[in-house]
Amino acid sequence: MALDNTKSTGFTHVGTTPDRPDGVDKVTGRARFGADITAPGMLHAAIVRSPHAHARIKRIDTSKAEALAGVKGVVTRADFATGLTGENWNILENVMAGDTALYDGHAVAAVAATSSLIARDAAKLVVVEYEPLPHVTDVDKAMAADAPVIREGAADTSVPKGLHPNVVRYHESGHGDVEAGFAEADLVVEDHFKTEATHQGYIEPHACLGTLGGDGKGELWCCTQGHWNVQKICAALLGLETANLRVTASEIGGGFGGKTAVFIEPVALALARKTNKPVKLVMPRADVFKATGPTASTSMDIKIGMKKDGTITAAQGTFRLQGGAFPGAPCEFTAMCAFAPYALKNVRQVGYDVMSNRPKQAAYRAPGSPMAAFAVESVIDELCNRLDLDPIETRLKNASKKGTKASFGPTFDRIGLVETLEAAKAHPHYCAPLKPGQGRGISCGFWFNHGGETAVSLALSEDGTAQLAVGTPDIGGSRASMALMAAEELGIPYENIRVTIADTATLGYNEVSHGSRVTYASGLATIQAARDAVKKLCGRAAAKWGIPEDAVKWENGCAVPSGPNAGDFDPLPIAEITKRMGATGGPIVGHFEATPEGAGVSFATHIVDAEVDPETGKTSVVRYTVVQDAGKAIHPTYVEGQFQGGAAQGIGWALNEEYIYGEDGRLQNALFLDYRIPVASDLPMIDTVIVEVPNPGHPYGVRGVGETSICPPLAAIANAVSAAAGVRLRQLPMSPPRILEALEQQRNG
Amino acid sequence: MSKIHVTTTVNGDEVEFLCDPRETVLDVLRDRLGMTxxxxxxxxxxxxxxxxxxxxxxxxxxxxxxxxxEGREIATVEGIATGEDLHPLQQKFIEYAALQCGICTPGILVATKALLEKNPDPTETEVRYWLAGNLCRCTGYDKIIRAVMDTAADMREAS
Structure with a gap:
């Protein structure tokens, strides 16, 4: 449904690329991130973690730790709320183990002391007696009949009878008759794929500083993608009233979904309550790898039928996601995204959420979608190769468009997949010559995008400048986008708008910065809050002129009579109105609260050239182009940045990154040296094309851009590797040993 | 464990602190000198x-x-700007959106400033290898590399 007062052309500020409002803070070291704050008398905390993949906790003896000079308090599960159910219970169980340690790195106790060195020493003095239990970390093994059960009774009612208790959720969707569709095909390709768990890899470890008194009132500072969510969960886990805990979001050093979850904040608050002092808790990097949420690992089966002319006749996918020792792996997102780019008569997708002895997975940029795209787009590439079809023409032939019944149910409104494919086809990259040993890969990707609960307030100052308070932490330059949209509506300079990320006591509930929702939802709310302020400004002008409110309109930062019949008055600039706010009715504040539901879905097409070294098995990405629909790019440079960042993370996922567990169920590569994310010398420049097919659900047509960019790279690179080296890798990452093994197998026939 | 007295210079200013022998310069800067x-x-x-x-x-x-x-000279991100005036690298990083979250930015600025002092005319490959020890998870490095190359060109022209 189109919104009233939509605007798609004639922008003054939107689409320009001014410096971000917090730029100077961030290049001078002045910006305060999670670990950059202190409080008088504060203590430092350290967490004691399980060295076992799965073990019963028989006894915890904290006496030696408590006896160490400087130690002020130790907490265990006994210091948290009891009687929790559902997801609150899951989160508490993950934050602090109950009677069983469920994965290597699971928290079992925590210590607060007068220095971080003492806290670390004291953590080593906490004696935990474990009884090791059988463990499982692989998704297929966790579903097998003989797998150890992580927790009986964790499955919900969606799971069909007869499956292993580790299968805790089940999803099935689709339409048509896939068997009939496969019968119509000239070629059917069916393959099995696996992807390993990867970590969001934000450079800033989780950090927080909490106080909590015996009166149940607390303050928390933390790096998070959403502080209202932290407030709600911490209140539940500590048995507090929500409004009595005020949470302030620090600057955030990357999140990518991983900071939508709560890990250490309730622990800091429990220690603060026990010691009656402020407690700072900063996660060591190894703990970030071991005990925050990586993405799910997967095992997938894909079957697609195609006619000789490229028409897809049927598609079927089975997606098994391992999400750690708790329910929640996004099996339905994986299944629903898998075939979304294609208009299919016959499609069926099944998803399994499987528990194992690994950390509780968390969202990672378009959670679940990149893995599905890897499998599906690899099979499409294989079909194109074997039927001698052009990969872009074939995708265009089958592309979803407005009116297509999506593979996951609804009918698409206006979408931009065809436009991204056409732009990719027209891009010089697509027809550029390749050198020997190089191959080119194409892939599409899809993400839903999200709206969510949003509240914004825009207060005018006496000089006609504006203070905009939003509730979505600025992960990648969103203050600039908000200021641009407010400037557009108010008709005042961009520099005259100060954007603040408000704390939980200042605005109504704001959902976390996830789902590519910030520029869409907080942006929509900013526009509406500015329009609310403009309405009030016009009202003040109307009162001054003695004419009806609807006879005043807003132009270029001034109130003006709306037509010749309204009267002849000189334009009244914003500062003239705000200067007299107090005497003409009081402060002028625009606000907007809603749960916008018109987030437009987003598609992308990526082109990548890769070169494989047959001696070492190393793959180099030599050229990369991202084409993605942004709906409307508010600040194009930051849109490009989202495209490039997603592509880079996808390159890491495709080629290097993986959680490596030993036979003992322990994580073997919990540091950046061994969990290798792309470094500057690994990557080429990443070219971008911003396609703009307006989203009918946003006043300016915005679609979220943060997540879709990580969906195509896995498959695009796999397809490029296949073209370059003549071997198709169906397991990620395509690390040098795997490539060498595939080349060896090929040589041996 | 008894603490050790250290005298050093940070961004041109002499500072003294007491530190545990296990503490790193990073710990000292952040926790003892308040330079976060x-x-x-x-x-x-x-x-x-x-x-x-x-x-x-x-x-x-x-x-x-x-x-x-002890007795050494330390330079950090806080010392890159001169008063209100940003260093050309800082200006270019803002202008090019060479940062998204900004957590890696202080380290990258310190590293690139050191590079340009050694090599005012680096190739793209030289910049990429010099920065290979500075992880950025947000940008894919594209805008960082462009900001460094263009700052180097501007600085060469200005000198």
Whole structure:
């Protein structure tokens, strides 16, 4: 449904690329991130973690730790709320183990002391007696009949009878008759794929500083993608009233979904309550790898039928996601995204959420979608190769468009997949010559995008400048986008708008910065809050002129009579109105609260050239182009940045990154040296094309851009590797040993 | 464990502190001197967020002990701008959106400033390899590399 007062052309500020409002803070070291704050008398905390993949906790003896000079308090599960159910219970169980340690790195106790060195020493003095239990970390093994059960009774009612208790959720969707569709095909390709768990890899470890008194009132500072969510969960886990805990979001050093979850904040608050002092808790990097949420690992089966002319006749996918020792792996997102780019008569997708002895997975940029795209787009590439079809023409032939019944149910409104494919086809990259040993890969990707609960307030100052308070932490330059949209509506300079990320006591509930929702939802709310302020400004002008409110309109930062019949008055600039706010009715504040539901879905097409070294098995990405629909790019440079960042993370996922567990169920590569994310010398420049097919659900047509960019790279690179080296890798990452093994197998026939 | 008295120079100012022998320069800067511009990303020398120069040499401050700073000269991100005037690299990083979250930015600025002092005319490959020890998870490095190359060109023209 189109919104009233939509605007798609004639922008003054939107689409320009001014410096971000917090730029100077961030290049001078002045910006305060999670670990950059202190409080008088504060203590430092350290967490004691399980060295076992799965073990019963028989006894915890904290006496030696408590006896160490400087130690002020130790907490265990006994210091948290009891009687929790559902997801609150899951989160508490993950934050602090109950009677069983469920994965290597699971928290079992925590210590607060007068220095971080003492806290670390004291953590080593906490004696935990474990009884090791059988463990499982692989998704297929966790579903097998003989797998150890992580927790009986964790499955919900969606799971069909007869499956292993580790299968805790089940999803099935689709339409048509896939068997009939496969019968119509000239070629059917069916393959099995696996992807390993990867970590969001934000450079800033989780950090927080909490106080909590015996009166149940607390303050928390933390790096998070959403502080209202932290407030709600911490209140539940500590048995507090929500409004009595005020949470302030620090600057955030990357999140990518991983900071939508709560890990250490309730622990800091429990220690603060026990010691009656402020407690700072900063996660060591190894703990970030071991005990925050990586993405799910997967095992997938894909079957697609195609006619000789490229028409897809049927598609079927089975997606098994391992999400750690708790329910929640996004099996339905994986299944629903898998075939979304294609208009299919016959499609069926099944998803399994499987528990194992690994950390509780968390969202990672378009959670679940990149893995599905890897499998599906690899099979499409294989079909194109074997039927001698052009990969872009074939995708265009089958592309979803407005009116297509999506593979996951609804009918698409206006979408931009065809436009991204056409732009990719027209891009010089697509027809550029390749050198020997190089191959080119194409892939599409899809993400839903999200709206969510949003509240914004825009207060005018006496000089006609504006203070905009939003509730979505600025992960990648969103203050600039908000200021641009407010400037557009108010008709005042961009520099005259100060954007603040408000704390939980200042605005109504704001959902976390996830789902590519910030520029869409907080942006929509900013526009509406500015329009609310403009309405009030016009009202003040109307009162001054003695004419009806609807006879005043807003132009270029001034109130003006709306037509010749309204009267002849000189334009009244914003500062003239705000200067007299107090005497003409009081402060002028625009606000907007809603749960916008018109987030437009987003598609992308990526082109990548890769070169494989047959001696070492190393793959180099030599050229990369991202084409993605942004709906409307508010600040194009930051849109490009989202495209490039997603592509880079996808390159890491495709080629290097993986959680490596030993036979003992322990994580073997919990540091950046061994969990290798792309470094500057690994990557080429990443070219971008911003396609703009307006989203009918946003006043300016915005679609979220943060997540879709990580969906195509896995498959695009796999397809490029296949073209370059003549071997198709169906397991990620395509690390040098795997490539060498595939080349060896090929040589041996 | 008794603390050790250290005298050192940070961004041109002489400072004194007491530190535990186990504390790193990074710990000292952040926790004892209140200079939180230098960031900790890993504590193992793998991410470069804590980059500083020590007597002009680029190092990870998480890999240098606080007591080793005795008599040395430390430079951090807080010393890059001159008063209100940003260094050309800082200006270009803002202009090019060469940062998204900004956590790696202090280390990358310190590292690139050190690069341009050694090599005012680096190739793209040289910039990429010089920065290979500074992880950025947001940008894919594209805009960082462009900002560094163009700042270098501007600075060469200005000199």
């Amino acid at each position: 511009g230098t960031k900790e990303g890993c504590g193992t020398g793998d991410c470069g967020a804590c980059s500083i120069t020590l007597d002009g040499r680029l190092v990870c401050s998480c890999l240098v002990l606080g007591v080793e700073a």
